[in-house]
Amino acid sequence: MTTDLLIPLLLPLLALPAARLVEPYLPPRTASWLLTGACVVLAAGSTAALALLAFSGLSLLPAVADLGRWSPQTLRTENGVDVPVSIAAGAVLGVLLVVLTRAVLRYVRWARRLSRELDVHGTGELVLLPGADAVAFAVPGRGGRVAVSTGMLAALDPRERTALLAHERAHLAFRHHLFLIALTLSVTLNPLLRPLSSSARFALERWADEAAAQRIGDRTLVAHAVAKAALAGRPHHGFALAATGGPVPRRVSALLTPPPRAGGRLPVVLLSALVIGLAGLSAETALDSAADLHDGIEIAQIGR
Template identity: 65%
Template sequence: MDPDFWVPLLLPLAAWPLARIVTPRLPPRAASWLLTTGCLVLAAAGTAALTLQAFAGLTLVPAIAQAGHWSPQALKPVNVPLAIGCGLLLTALGMAFTRTAVRYARWSCALTRELDEHNSAAGVIVLRGREPVAFSAPGRGGRIAISSGMLDALGPAERDALLAHERAHLRLRHHRFLIAITLAATLNPLLRPLCSAARFALERWADEAAAQHIGDRTVVAKAVAKAALAGRAEPGFALAATGGPVPRRVSALLTAPARRLPAALLSATLVLGVTGWSAQTVLDSATDLHQNLESAQDPATDAQGIFPDEDEGFGR
């Protein structure tokens, strides 16, 4: 069996150690872009590998071979059980992908309708209720929802820090990153550790943006810690200051950011190398399949040229 088939499927198994190496050594912005891109490329490569293997099985179907003008007997041997398994798995993943996309669309519409019922001041909606909750929603140009319970749990400076964090999510379009990595993890569940690392990098990116805006990293760290202790996990697909491993975020805020250019370059090279390897193996597999089909078309073409239609050859 061609090892190129397994490379894009098994590379995501290295996601967790790769994420542990990359995330602390890269600035949050660079880590967010790099990890999100890696998730998308690896998910696309795995899906393409399954598609190519399933299509290789379909090339043996007489009706498809006739439509493509190739001879099934002239094709290289195809692992039919594997092709069937890939087709079934591809169908299941496609259904999960569609279900997740529909869930996101419905959640976004429902949340927008719910927030429309409240008055907004400078893009901030104060929800009545003692339950501490705060999150950013991308609809209607971007709004921040925060409950009165969360406001009571924070001091004035910490409220400003929390709002700066949520505004950073909206300004930097982090919701687009989030839906991308969520769909990537749906297409390939093995990518979930890498997608979790990408989501953590997004929270760190917003933390750093808030710290730069407030001018005090300690205040932002206190706001994140208090919000996490008082609140709950972010609702649905929303981004919130309580997301991700909060102790690691607080520790990073309380530590002065260090410049680690060699380590950062090595980490970026590692991620790009893994994703490039995955994409290249899929491209090689697609090229091999194309060449196989082209070579299988020759016998059919020759046969048509050698054995002309009897009516054309002898009836006239």
């Protein structure tokens, strides 16, 4: 069982090459759903693997074995439990749970603090922030709000402002903050998923770019707005989504390139299947290992 559980722990290493392979061919919306879903499944698989490894070690303790009424010797023989590996897995799992709790609390504090700060300047969907700093971002809560500074508005012409606001409103309309939360929690549970998460975040920004371009009807205008906003401003830190996020040069280049024609579905299907297959393998291995542990416990109960 210990060897099988290495699969969900190591599969995230293959997720980045797979993401880089599919990213140029998938539409941003599809890439966002696919990569975010893969992150969540891979994080769940690796966390389940650590939990199973830790529990298999705990199951050999006499107190736990007596509570469950099974023979620890039989269980160790049936499942091939590696005690040092189980101890290490338990320690890692404990650290990850502490870090996850801190991340959740940090997000809650950030959301409350930002909501109070924005309430000072307005309670509508669009909040105007005073100051020369060029910032613009979208945040959930109260139906979703877009915050933009007077410095950012001064850096753009009227048409570019419209394009920038369309980008931020697209983040809210498609609930991209939920994707961002899922990605943040996944990376917290498995830091090896950070590169895959970065690809998914880039896809989210590209999704908002394309939505803004479709709404405005001018891809070049959106590209200019994104480029000027990035040059004038600074990335917004925290959990907010902003037009200045992600690799801006790549986003601008994609907007200045004509969108791919419809067709050629076979490569998209095959590449999507590759990412889904990796995530599915992680989930299946974790579930099979859980079933093996359950079967081993039943045998150990008989052999008590």
